[in-house]
Amino acid sequence: MFTELCNKIFDQSIADYHLHNSVNQPILNPYEKAAIEHLLYLKNWIDTVQWHLEDIIRDPLIDPVKALEIKRWIDRSNQERTDVVEYIDSYFLEQFRTVSPLANASINTESPAWAIDRLSILALKIYHMREEATRADASAEHREACQRKLDILLDQRNDLGAAITLLLEDIGAGKKYMKVYKQMKMYNDPSLNPVLYAKS
Template sequence: MINVDNILQLQADTVIEWHNELIVKEEKLPWKFIEENHMWNFSLWHEEDIARIKDIDPLRIVEAKRNIDKYNQARNNAIEKIDEWILSYLEVAGTVPGEKMHSETPGMIIDRLSIMSLKRYHMNEETLREDASAEHKLLCGNKVKVLDEQISDLSNCLRLLLISLQAGELKFKVYRQFKMYNDPSLNPELYKREQQLNG
């Protein structure tokens, strides 16, 4: 269905490439959705960094917060697209869903792996800093090893889930996020303000 090693390679490679230039290349499904999810996590990561700087223009912080909301919504949309593609693939293949429900979807696990690949990249960067102490580099190096283990464990969980889904041993549903704060009709702070302005 989906080669998990290829997911890990795509995530690791693009994190490196995108620090030079953010170019989205994948066109084939589901890889387009997997790369989209990873791109939004990449964008989120760097806006989160900016939002925590104390001595910058407050308007840039406001912009970062708004970007975070927008990118997070897009990230969740991409997770749903991955899961929809997998469910469609299984249906076309004639796979009868199992009785046991799996609470975490493949898209959610792929999203977690994306975030972990970003953590690993940036933690490894800390081991290469010329201005950092030897102790700092050692601590970060140990964290890289833990992240490698976590990525290995989680990717194995994804492999097992995909195998179980194809074998008809498990089923899952697409979990809709319904982010209320992004919707002017659902966020009371937004619709009350609109009502006040329109009198």
């Protein structure tokens, strides 16, 4: 199943990141650029770096200049994440280009790639909740509470994986159809953000 491939690559990306555990380390994507695996690894790497940036920026003693630098980094990361999601949807549009939707075909609330985006974030939640559930310097109560949360996250990943699999099967059978809307983010566009175009 495609979701099993996703989970495998997301776990690989997270493990690779934590070999050095630094937001400044370069990505070493092991997959060929033309392969969907390359996009999945890139997608999760962006999410993983951003996860740790979000931790860093919440330090109450962080230097305000450093915080602004990280906030802008997170903004760039969000744009990159959106771009990669759209590339993944382009892959699916190509996969299903010969499928003719049935007369009663319906559209899903989100595209396959945006559902896979949630699967990537779930992989990160699972990794870090597992860390907390096994943290040697934490109390037994903390570990037990985190284990209960981990069990829910694992169940959620199974459910989301099953839903994505069904969505892909339905698109392939013509029961659902894909319609992808580009994320028309306005705040990054100098011609659409009034703060930016007022200065030009």
